[in-house]
Amino acid sequence: MPEVAKNGLELHDVRVRLDGRELVAVDLTIAPGEIVTLMGPSGSGKSSLLGHICGTLPDAFEVTGQVVLDGRVLDGLAPQDRHVGILFQDDLLFPHLSVGGNLAFALPAHIKGRAARRARVEAALGSAEMDGFYDRDSATLSGGQRARVALMRVLLSEPCALLLDEPFSKLDSGLRSQIRSFVFDLCRKNSLATLMVTHDPEDGAAAGGRVIELRG
C-alpha cells in the first residue's frame, strides 16, 4: 500500500436513520491523534454511528453521507478492510484463546514467522506492563488487565482510527482513571483519530479534546 497522507477520520454529513426516524447526524473531522467525544443519552444512536463507521451496522439502518479515513472512502468497504479498530464496554477477549493468542489473532499476517510474531506480541505485553502473560488464560486476568489486553489487541491490528463505545463504563471507579489515561496516551502516541461515545462527562473531560453533545 502506498504511503497516504494522514488526514484522519472525516465524517461528511453522516445521518443514521431507522424506520424513517433520524437517530444521529454529525459532520466533523478528527485529526490523527485527536480524541473527539460524542455525548448523548442512551438511545441517541451513538453506537449505531460507530457501527456504521466500522462497517458492522445492520442493513435495516439507512445511512447517508460519507466516511473518509486518511483519504480513503470507507463506505461500501468490508469491515476487515477498513482499518478501523473498536473497543466496547466489554473487553470481548476471546475466551477460547490465551492472552497471547488473543493478541496474535489481531497481528496482521504480513508479520511472518512464529518467532517474529511472538516477539511482537511479547513486546506489546511488555508495553502494557504485562510481561510473562503470553500463555495465561484470559479468564484469569483482573478487570484492569483485561482492559489493557483489549486495547493492545486493537493496536496490534494496526488501525488508522479507533472507535471507543463507552469503553470505561464497566470498570471500577478506582481503575477507571488509570485505564483512561492508558488508552488516551496510546491513542495520541499512535496518532490515531479517535472517536469516543459516552454518557459519562468525566470521560470527555479526561480525553481533553472536543466534546460534542448529541440531542436525545
Add this chain to the structure above:
Amino acid sequence: MLRFIPILTIVLMIGPVSAGLIGTILPAFGILPALGGTTPSLEPWQALVAQPGLGASIRLSLVNGLIATFVSVAIVMLFCAAWQGTRTFHALQRILSPILSVPHATAAFGLAFLIAPSGWFVRVVAQFTGWDRPPDVAIIHDPWGIALIAGLVAKEIPFLFLMTLSALPQADTDRTAQVTASLGYGRVAGWFKATLPRIYPQIRLPVLAVLAYSTSVVDVAIILAPTTPAPLAVRILGWLSDPDLALRFMASSAAVLQLLIVIAAMAIWIAGERLVAVIGARWAIDGQRFKQDGAVRGVSAVMALVAAGTVVLGLVVLLVWSVAGFWAFPDLLPRGFSLRLWARELDAIGNSLTTTLLIGIPAVVIAATLVLACLENEVRTGKPAGRRAMFLIYLPLLVPQISFMFGLQVFFSLLGLERTLVSVVLGHLVFVAPYVFLSLSEPFRALDPRYGQTALCLGASPTRVFWQVRLPLLTRAVLTAAAVGLAVTVGQYLPTLLIGAGRFATVTTEAVALASGGDRRMIGIYGLFQMVLPFAGFALALLIPAVLFRHRRGMGTQNKG
C-alpha cells in the same frame, strides 16, 4: 456459495416430503405404473373402507395422539410453572437431558417390561398378594391404548421440557416470577397468567411436531399399542410389507388418510388453543391469586419424576433381562445371570452398529454443515430466518412419516437410488436437520455479535472469523447438536425400513423386529444397544470441549450447549 445454502437446505427438507407425498397420493388413486396402475380409480379407497375395524384404528390414532400430546404438554407446563428457577427444576433438567437421547423404541420396551402382567411392577405387588402367576389382563397392548399413551408421554416430556427451557430466557421469566409473586400471586397461577402466553408461541411448532408424531407413530405402537385392531399407522406398515403387492394401493390411500388424521388432530389442537386463549385472557385479569398451590406443585413434581423415573427404571429392567438366566414369576430378580447371549450376539450387534453409523455419521455431518451454513449466512446478511422459513424446516416433523416414506421409496426407485445408502441417508437427513437446527440455532444466535464485529475490525476476514472465533466459541453447542442429530438417526425406524427396503439392519430396526417374538433377553440386549450410540454421542459432546478447553475457564460460561 454461502447464500445458496438456506435454499439448498429447504429444498433438501421440502423436496423429499413433497416427492414422498406425491408418490403416496398417486397410488392412493390407482396410479403406480410399476405395479400396473395406469388409470385413476377409487378402488384403493373402497378396499380401505372395507377393512374391518378401520374406524377403531382411526379413533385410536386420533384420540391417543391428542391425549398423549395434551398430557405431555400439561405436565411440562405445570412443572415449569411450579418449579422454574428452583433447585428441583435444575435437578430435573439434569435428569431429563440424557433421557432425550433414549430412542423411543428403547423407552417403550423398558415401559413394557415394567408394566406387563409379568413385569416388575406386578412382581412387586405379587410379593404382598401372594400371586404365583401373572394376572390375566392385557396391560400392554391394552384395548384403550393407555400403555401407548404412557410410552409416548414418558418420551415426549423431556423433549418438550428442553424446548420450553430454551424459550424461557426470552420471556425474562425469572423477573416475571418475582413481579407476579410480589403482586401476591401463587407461583403456578403467576406463571400461567404472565409467562405462558409469552413462551407458548415459541414452543408451538415443537408441540405440533409431538402431536403429528404421537398420532402417526409406528415403532412405539408396535411395542405398546392395541393389536386388534392396531392404530392406523401400524396397519399401513403391515399392508406395505405384505407380499401381495396389490395391497400397496390400499396402503397408499391409508397413508393419505393418516395424513388427514394428523391434519384433523392439528385442527382440533389449534381450535383448543383458541379456546384456551379466550378463556385464559379473561382468567388472567380476574385477580384470582391462587396463593395456596402447594398441592399442585407437589403433584406436578411427582408426575415429572414418575415420567423420568419410568424411562430410567425401564433401562434398568432391560439391562437385567439382557443378562437374566432363569427368571420365574414372581421373583424380583433372576435366579442366575449369564453373559452367554451377549457373547452370542456380539458379532450381529457389531454389524448393526456399523450400519447405524454408516447412515448416521453422513446424515449428522451433512445436517450440521447445512445448519451452520444457514446460521452463519444469517449473521453475515443480518437477516434471521423468518417464521415461514422456520415452518419449512419443521415441515418434515409435521407430516406423518408413514404418509411420505412409502412415496419417497417409490420416488427413489424412479431415480435408480432404491435401497442405496444415499437414499437412506437423505431419508434420515430430513429428520436429523430440523433437530440439529432446533438445538443449534438458539446458542448460535445468542452468541454476542460483538465478538464477530471485534474480530472483523481487527482485520480478520469473515471466513476466518467463522473458523477461528465463532466455531471454537460454539464447540460445545455444535457437538451437542451433533449428538442430538445422532440420537435422531439412531432412533429412526420407518425411514430405514421403508427406504432401505430391509437392506439396512440398524440397531433400531433389529430391536423393533424383535418385538413380536417376545424374547425378553434379546429385546433387552438390542434395546440397550440402541442406547449406546446416542449416549456415547452426548458423552463426547461433554468430554471433548472439557479436554480441549481445560485451560480456558471462560469457555465454561461462554459455551452453554
